[in-house]
Amino acid sequence: MYLTEDTDPDDAIEALTPSRSSQARRKELERIATLCTPREIDIHVRLTTSGAACRPRDSPDAYEIHIPMRRYGQPYSDFDPAVWDRVMQVTLLFHELGHVLYSGFDRFTEYLDEIRPRWQSLFKDVYNIAEDAAIEAQMATAFRLHDDFVLKSASLAHIADRRHREFVTEFTETSIPDSVQTVLPVAEKFTMLAESDDDGSEPHLQYTVYEALSLALMDRGTVNSGRTRELQDPGYPNRQLKGDYRNLFIKIDKIAEKYMTDMLAEPDPRSRVDRAKAFFGRVAKSSRVQ
């Protein structure tokens, strides 16, 4: 890989620092997981190239958690890179532990099997985004994790949006949100500064209804990136829906708001799957996807 002025900072950081892939780190994460869950739960941690995940294993009360080895940029913090690596890995670990402690895998799988394969990814997103927010709220009550989750979510949102903008700039134009607000009360608000192209203009980002719905759900989770608000604002042309679907999105967004409020308030994981199922049905009906 050649580093140039145009190299993505995240890619540069990833390339210039060693991945945190040691067996000692994996073991430490596994011990944290073990000590933060009841004794009867068996957790195996695997380090993967990217993406955090949690899945049940064959035996009862056994789970496998995947933690990414990749390095993330830190737009809102200034940790030593090694410390930041660990902060992200530990925070992602606690997020996945939230699924172990609070999610209903069986109910979700049962319902997913009932959905036509074509629409399964939409249901997965609709459920997972809301479930992520719900379990982070529950974890933040049980453990002192609120600030970690806010920092993680804000950083990932920033990185995703910057990549979106860079991708679009390759072909057209792009933009990024003007602010990030936390949904949960915290002392310090994260502020995402708007960036502009060299000529001062902001690139235009376009979203499908599906993408916009995902954004609307995420913005009602742990961190509000402000992107949904900009999408709905006719006076903000840099973030737009593809095609003539703005009114449809506004309609879906109202249902999404109620859905997220219900999901964050519902402590029972099976009831949350049921709620996601009901929401998915309404969205499908509204957009006539079924």
Place this chain on the structure above:
Amino acid sequence: MNNKEASPLRSAVRTAGDPSNNKFRELTVLNDIGHKRVPEINQETYHERAGESDRTDVEVVTRGLELGMNIVLKGQPGVGKSYLVRYICAQTNRPLYRITLSETTFREDLLGSLHLVSDDSGETTSEWIDGPLTRAARAGGILLLDELNAADANTAAALNAVMEQRGTRSLTIPQTGEQIKPHEQFRVVGTSNPGYQGTYELNDAFEDRFRHVKLDYLPESIEVELVFDRTNLSRDREPEIKRLVSFAQRLREANADGELATPITSREIIRIARFMEDDFMTLIEAAKSELIARVDEYDESLIRTLIDRQLRDVSD
């Protein structure tokens, strides 16, 4: 310097009081004669724990002692093994003699040794000074052997003879040739930690001379009460103490499962709470201050992370 022959003088040992008509649980209470070796426990707040049967640990131990048995108390560090022995001695007016065994403990440390003593005339004589085993045997007290796992074969051999049945037990001091018939009330109590890597494997014959009693950690609710008994903390801090005790219980399970090198003891919980008094430290500061410096290096960052994420200060 003139050396006289070793004189088999023995240290003056005051015997325990005679048996009274009272019992503490299952064990006969001895008359209170103001014996200096009877422990004084200001707070008589030993929390009795249920064992495998309906009988509590105190009932089982006092029953065993009443029947003339020697006892070994097994349990993780800090479960209160030594405290239980002190408590029973205090309640029954029994003198307590205590020694912590290690790989450097010799037979002489238990039995006693000859010392050179100069008198006023400048003459030096040899005088026998009893060790804790000999004193306990003469006085009719309880000999508490901490870290029994660390006893080597030589130490065990010194103890074997005094741990026979009451009618046949005897104690011989090789240096003086004295043969002592242990007092009727003399008993041996040992403590050991499961998983402790003793220097020597105790042989079956030695192990078989003890009635084994397992002690577990106190239930969480009682351990919380214990903290408030032993500190000046306000009840406003109860949510923090509950969380601390729950945290400690999980780490103890991890220690028992081999996931963690060292458990958190009740003593450490109380020390953490003492440093929270008068707002000297927050819970998190006190826990880090107490535990981080003490844990195995391999566990340090793990414990730091767990304290940061699992404990909450009252201000949180």
